[in-house]
Amino acid sequence: MKIDPVCNKEVPETTPYTVEHGCKVYYFCSAECMKKYDYMGKSVIRLKHNLEEKKRVSFGKLRKEIIKPGICTLCGACAASCRSIIISSVPKLVGPCTSCGVCYNQCPRTITTEEELVGRIRFAYGARNTLDCLHGGQDGGVVTALITYALEEGLIDCAVVTTHTKEEPWKPVAIIAERCEDLLPSSGSIYSHSMTMEALMDAIQRGMRSIAFVGPSCNIDAVYKMQKSPYGFLRIFMRSNVLKLGLFCMDTFSYEGIKEFVEMHDMRLVDIDSMKIRKGKFEFSTGDDVSTFSLDEFDQYRSSSCKYCTDLTAENADISFGGIGTPEGYTTVLARSSIGYEIFNEAVATGYIEARPLEEKEMDRVLHLAKLKKVQMYGLSRRNKT
Ligand SMILES: Cc1cc2nc3c(=O)[nH]c(=O)nc-3n(C[C@H](O)[C@H](O)[C@H](O)COP(=O)(O)OP(=O)(O)OC[C@H]3O[C@@H](n4cnc5c(N)ncnc54)[C@H](O)[C@@H]3O)c2cc1C
Ligand code: SF4
Ligand code: SF4
Ligand code: SF4
DSSP: OEEOTTTOOEEOTTOSOEEEETTEEEEOSSHHHHHHHHHHHHHHHHHHHHSOGGGOOOHHHHIIIIITTTOOOOOOHHHHHOTTEEESSSEEEOSOOOOOOHHHHHOTTSOOSHHHHHOOOSEEEEEEEOOSSOOOOSSSOHHHHHHHHHHHTTSOSEEEEEEOOSSSTTSOEEEEEOSHHHHGGGOSOOOSOOOHHHHHHHHHHTTOOEEEEEEEHHHHHHHHHHHHSTTOHHHHTOOOEEEEEEEOOSOOBOHHHHHHHHHHTTOOGGGOOEEEEETTEEEEEETTEEEEEEGGGGGGGBOGGGGGOOOSSOTTSSEEEESSSSOTTOEEEEEOSHHHHHHHHHHHHTTSEEEEEOOHHHHHHHHHHHHHHHGGGGTSSOOOOO
16 A cells, blocks of 8 residues: 555555656545645746746755755755655655756755845945045945944944054054044954954943944944843943944954064065955055965964854844945945944935945855855855955
8 A cells, every 4th residue: 555645545556646756656545636746746847937047056056065065954845846856865866857946946955045145135235435534445435434424413422443553553453433533544454353342342331322333244243142132231231322334254364474474475564555355365555566465375364263154244234344246446335224224325315425226246246255155154165265
């Protein structure tokens, strides 16, 4: 006797109602049960027609990304959606594959939505500052311009930003900027961990109740935790409004490591005007000279925590900012919360920032790198290019 997979009744092998799926034959007690089983098949066919061309991938991709590395949970969603797949010890392809992408899109272990890669976004922009007083900025100088707007309008009491000191210009120092003069020197990126939370706590203890806070996802997550955790400081004792301005981040490196590297290459940190990481290269600019090195050479100086970090775009921020996606001189901006969206658009409307919608191909670049960072979680591929 066989078991009808729809109603679980026993069925004789001689039943006329049978369906072949992969190498298996399924036996049904009635035409009705067989129809119900077939309905699934029709849904799959409809889905195949609807899947966009670029989302069509073969079973090989599922095998490479999920099954081979041992991430598969044996949930059976792939086999349930395709008659060419069976689950034995692992999912196996036993029939033709048309590369329709249906199995890949059902698997709970694949990443297929934008939100899974970069979090919730209200609107995405390419933007740059329009301030006369700001010379440069890491990308479009948008973070600094936005904080300038918020300070000048009295929307915030201060901003926690990271800046350079004269003696050790590339050692990050977190400060509380209450005036634009203090803020402007903080524009630009320093690629080492900054102790931003200490400065935030200081600002709160000094009675600041509305604070802009800038940092990469690990810093933003610390604030988020203090706001959301049942015993978080910002939830229980310190009732300050913190506007979280997140920075995209692939890696940071130890200050001592960067110093050692620079000196090994006959440069001095005090002479370097700016540092930039792009397309797998670390660039050091001194006057008109730019020295470029492969990021691989900095592997030994990479902060160990960054190897386990999967959040490129600071998903818990009110607004996130990065250089990926947009051309030189622009910042990619992801407005997330309603307060973030409003304040950014006010800064645009009042002329501190100019902005346009982010183009699809620009967003695709962000999504591509976000995926590289996410799959670290599974150890699928160790990222070495940014
Ligand atoms: C460590 C680090 C790694 C980054 N990696 C990437 C990346 O891989 N890809 C990408 O697209 N973008 C990355 N960024 C973000 C990018 O470099 C710019 O900060 C972002 O595009 C905003 O540019 P802007 O010109 O609008 O900002 P600006 O107006 O120049 O303002 C920059 C802001 O960054 C803050 N800041 C600088 N260094 C630090 C630090 N160490 N910790 C906390 N805050 C800091 C300053 O306080 C300032 O407010 C990284 C930034 C940092 C700090
Ligand atoms: S035909 Fe089957 S195995 Fe191939 S991609 Fe489509 S659902 Fe996956
Ligand atoms: S859908 Fe994904 S997790 Fe589930 S059995 Fe198939 S490969 Fe494994
Ligand atoms: S990679 Fe992650 S952990 Fe490392 S500095 Fe950036 S946000 Fe923080």
